[in-house]
Amino acid sequence: MSAEDKIKAAAEKIAGTAKETVGKVTGNDELVAEGKAEKAKGDVRDAAENVKDAFKK
Numbered sequence: 001m002s003a004e005d006k007i008k009a010a011a012e013k014i015a016g017t018a019k020e021t022v023g024k025v026t027g028n029d030e031l032v033a034e035g036k037a038e039k040a041k042g043d044v045r046d047a048a049e050n051v052k053d054a055f056k057k
Contacts, residue, residue: 002049005045005049006046006049008042008045009042009043009045009046009049010042011042012038012039012041012042012045013038013039013042013043013046015035015038016034016035016036016037016038016039016040016041016042017035017039018035019031019032019034019035019038020032020034020035020036020039021035022035023035
């Protein structure tokens with residue numbers, strides 16, 4: 001996994017967590033859902049890169 005890909009995955013996870021938290025505080029269920037989706041996207045990106053790394057070895 002390249003450093004750039006790791007940063008992108010981490011940024012998506014952090015942004016998702018922030019959206020989810022703000023959504024919970026403000027009572028905005030749509031923002032909570034967006035945050036969860038963005039965190040999941042970061043997790044998927046991270047997992048995909050780990051699979052790529054496994055096959056490179």
